[in-house]
Amino acid sequence: MVGTSTPSGPSGAATAQAPRQKLALAAMLFAVSMTFIDQTIVSIAAPSITDELGLSASGMQWVVNAYLLALAAFFALGGRLSDLFGHRRIMLLGTLLFVVSSVLCGCAPAGDFAQTWLIIFRATQGLGAALMFPAALAVVVAVFPVDRRGRALALFFGLSGALTAIGPLLGGWLTQWTWRAIFWVNVPVAVVAIVLTVLARIPEKRRPERLDVVGAVLVATGMGLSVLGFQQASAWGWSSVTTWACIVGGLVILVLCIGYERRTAHPLVNLDVFRDRAFTVDSLVLFFAMLAFVPVFFFASVYAQVSLSASPNQAALFLLYFFLGFGLASQWGGKILDKRGARPAMKIGCALGAVGFFLWAQKLTDLSMHDQWPYAAISGAGIGFLLAPASTDAVNRSIGASYGEVTGITQTVRNYAAAVGMAVFGTVLTHVSTDRITSTLQERGLPPAEAEATAGHVAEAITGHPDGQGPTGDGPVAKALQGAGDAIRMDFAEANQWVFYGMAIALAIAFLCALAHPGTRVTEQPPQD
Structure with missing residues (x-):
């Protein structure tokens, strides 16, 4: 069995490997939790950072984007380095780079250099995450045997994915003290991750190939x-x-x-893996599912703040309904994978997610958080059912046990899809909400030019409040809501319906892709090089 010692007896083997596996899984969860939380925590603190350091609106947007950009650009490299130099070693290197960058972000000086400082170290933070995450996932894959891997990775994805919802809550609470704390909080988490990694005694294996x-x-x-x-x-x-x-x-x-x-002898990405039909289907399902999974955090949060008049912390609690379904279903999906393979879990998840987002979209215009929670939970359950099975099945089909390389590929697909989803759905929301709110304001007597400009400010809430004020502050968005009230909230809710219907369509396409999965299962460990 990969990643475990071999004591003399069966009972001894079970006793020796269980603590090591649990410690390894806990260590990797602590490590990757930082990367998930940091995808959302900075957006909540953006107004405070902008005010204290005097950043421009576009500069603050670059502070947010620098992390995500580096994360997307270097995932494949992180996976390959993990294979060449050892999963544990690269995971620790990524963790150290991430936490040092976090400390430096929190130490950003005031003055003209502040914006450049934050952008640089947010980018190195993203690079650290790109090294850490595929290596951490590869550690879990290597430590757990195939027949137990589904449940282990379901726990990995379930808990780490749910931590994305903690970002806004933690960010809102820490920002009340100082925005710098949203970066410094990574230090104790990283220390725990490193200590647990050492205690887990994770075996190291390197591939003798050139980069x-x-x-x-x-x-x-x-x-x-x-x-x-x-x-x-x-x-x-x-x-x-x-x-x-x-x-x-x-x-x-x-x-x-x-x-x-x-053409190259030792490629960064071994494209032969795409000759496996199941791997290609897994990648397509992940792509279309991620069009909805990551963007829903942002769109649901902004919808809650604009249409439901929720505070940032209340908006974060709204997302917990989604993760309630996600967390429970991820465990069921992992069990289905271990017993029946990835195809049934992906079909259930895609179908459930499509139905959930469709029903959720219809409820958005009720303007009631209480009425929407079942549909948010169903949507989350759909993603939970498919995420771990699709990712695990793809990794199980790695060539020559090249776990780091394949996790790098699957995570690159996921991040690329998230960027596409944010851009496409953001454009849809901006145009539809601008048109609807413009009509509403014109009906109330505003001149066309002024109505369109005000509507544009409301629509820009989706991009991180570039006017420096959120929907609950004193900027143009808040003033527009005070002036037109429920009409604008309804316009924004109706515009969000288009986004959520789009997410339902993405999951429906993912379902069609899942039907093409051959249904074969990986029941044995791939040969080691």
């Missing part, structure tokens, strides 16, 4: 450019030449990278 530097540069450049284009589409506009230069240029570089990777 494909050219492939790493091409993947990072292509992913970085295209994700940058999607991230900035709302600010630059979809008609901007710069937007499409980044997106198309990045995709062209990725196509060139595919050609290069097929």
Whole structure:
């Protein structure tokens, strides 16, 4: 069995491996919890950071995006380095880089250099996360045998995914003391992760191959450019030449990278894994599911603040309904995977998620948080059922037990889909809400130009409040809500319906992809190199 010692007797083996596996899983959960929380915690503290350091609205947006951009660009590299130099070693390196960068972010000086300082160390924080996460996932895969891996990874994804909802809650609470604490809080978490990793005595295995530097540069450049284009589409506009230069240029570089990777002896990404039909289906299901999974945090939170007049902390509690279903279903999905394979769990999850988002969309105009919780929970359950089975099945099919490489691929797919989902759904919400609110304000006597400008401010709530004030503050958004009241809240809710219907469609497409899964199961450990 991979990742365990071999005592003389069966009972001794069971006794020796159980504590090690549990410690390893706990260590990896503590490590990756930081990466999940940091995806959302900074957005809550953005107004405080902007006010204290005097950042521009666009500069604050770059502070948020720098982390996500580096994360997307370097995931594949992190997975490959994990294979070449050892999963445990790269996980510890990533953790150290992440926590040092966090401390430096919290120590940002006041003055003209503050914005540059934060952007640089948010980017290195993202690089640390890109090294840490695929290595941590590979550790869990290597330590647990195939027949127990589904439940272990269900717990891994269930708990770590649910931590994304803690970000806004923790951010709101810590920011009341100082915004710098949202970065410093990573220090004790990292210490626990490192101590547990050492105690777990995780076995190390390296692959004697060289690093494909050219492939790493091409993947990072292509992913970085295209994700940058999607991230900035709302600010630059979809008609901007710069937007499409980044997106198309990045995709062209990725196509060139595919050609290069097929010719090199030791590629960064072994594309032969896509010859496995099941792996390709797993990747497609993850892509379409992630179009909804990550964006729903942002869109549901903004909807709650604008349409339900909720505070940021109340909006975070609203998301807990989603994670209630997600956490419970992730455990069931893992059990189904271990007993019956990935196909049944993915089909159930995709179908449940599509139905959940569809019903949730219909309830958005009720403007009642209480009435929506069952549908939020159903939507979360759908994602919970499919996430761990699709990810685990993909990793189980890795070539030559190249766990780091394959986890790097699957996480790159997930992050790329999240960037696409945020950009596309953000554009839909902006245009629909602007049109509806403009009509409402014109009906109340505002001149067309003023009505459109005010409607634009409300729609911009989705991008992190670039006017410096959220819907519960004193900016144009809050003033518009005070002036037009329930009418604008309803307009925004109706615009969000389009987004949630889009998420339902994404899950429906994922369901169609899941039907193409051959249904075969991986029941034995892949051969070790």
